[in-house]
Amino acid sequence: MSINSNIDIVQRKIAPCTGPLVCFTLIGKGDYKIEAVVELYSLKGSEVDLARVKFRIGTSYMVIEGSSIDRVLSDNKCLEQSTCFVSGIHGCPQKFHVCISYVPAVDRQSGKIYVQGLLTDRYGHSPKSVSYLIAEWQGMTNLCITRLCGAPITSSPICGPLRMDIELSKDFVKEANSCPAINVASISFVDIATGLGLVQAYKVGRRQKDPIFLFNQNLEEKYVALFPAGGPFSDSVVKEIRINSLRMTIPSAEVYGSLCIDGYYLAQNKWHCIEPNLLKQWT
Numbered sequence: 001m002s003i004n005s006n007i008d009i010v011q012r013k014i015a016p017c018t019g020p021l022v023c024f025t026l027i028g029k030g031d032y033k034i035e036a037v038v039e040l041y042s043l044k045g046s047e048v049d050l051a052r053v054k055f056r057i058g059t060s061y062m063v064i065e066g067s068s069i070d071r072v073l074s075d076n077k078c079l080e081q082s083t084c085f086v087s088g089i090h091g092c093p094q095k096f097h098v099c100i101s102y103v104p105a106v107d108r109q110s111g112k113i114y115v116q117g118l119l120t121d122r123y124g125h126s127p128k129s130v131s132y133l134i135a136e137w138q139g140m141t142n143l144c145i146t147r148l149c150g151a152p153i154t155s156s157p158i159c160g161p162l163r164m165d166i167e168l169s170k171d172f173v174k175e176a177n178s179c180p181a182i183n184v185a186s187i188s189f190v191d192i193a194t195g196l197g198l199v200q201a202y203k204v205g206r207r208q209k210d211p212i213f214l215f216n217q218n219l220e221e222k223y224v225a226l227f228p229a230g231g232p233f234s235d236s237v238v239k240e241i242r243i244n245s246l247r248m249t250i251p252s253a254e255v256y257g258s259l260c261i262d263g264y265y266l267a268q269n270k271w272h273c274i275e276p277n278l279l280k281q282w283t
Helices: 004-011
Strands: 018-026 034-042 049-059 072-074 080-086 097-104 111-118 130-136 153-155 162-168 186-190 212-214 220-228 238-249 256-266 270-273 278-282
Touching: 018 111, 034 111, 034 130, 049 097, 049 130, 072 080, 072 097, 153 278, 162 238, 162 256, 162 278, 186 238, 186 256, 212 220, 212 238
Parallel strands: none
Antiparallel strands: 018 034, 018 130, 034 049, 049 072, 080 097, 097 111, 111 130, 153 162, 162 186, 186 212, 220 238, 238 256, 256 270, 256 278
16 A cells, blocks of 8 residues: 555644654564654554654664655554665665554554564565564553563684684563563574674675674574675685575474574585584473
């Protein structure tokens, strides 16, 4: 649905109104990370009936592709909208093809806002499917305050000339909720001899490390190639990594949590299997 039908909401006089209540939600990890900013307004003074949804990278707001508009407005008359937000970076901007769903309760005294879509990284590459709850309210009370659950767990297994820096963590949760099981993993590949990371081809010369994140709906990465951050003529012993699969399993009553890899690295003109295949296991 086009957002043009909502422009008149901006032009309407909305004072006097109560608000805004503001919800902040981090979406994505690493080079994918953006932040949803939702402002909730009450035109009648007793219930939320207008939401302004924006996305930002740091302090810079993304805009709707092909325009200078930086927000979508949602209310009871416009419950679902699809559009594409882009960063202000020219060349290869980050994009978020998103469906925004405004879900009021039957009595309209409470509600939620969800987003679902495809989010690229900062360079406009490798879109990931994401789904998040970005706002929740009861009356004029904000229920979307979040907190971080505990410190990350780190380890650095070594395979020949290759070091793998692993970090396991728990995603943000609503303040009133209990912490989930570990559901976020990142792994960086480092050439031990030089201390430099290995990165995807389009990040060579731009990044010293290129951690692969598993998060939200993206619990497996397939067919990733990595190269020395210093370029093909660097002193890195590891010249290339090919990952067939990097997979995280969320722990449950039936299975342990695990991080597994199937891949190879090129060193001294020979391909070697990355071992162990089971990088980490937890309950």
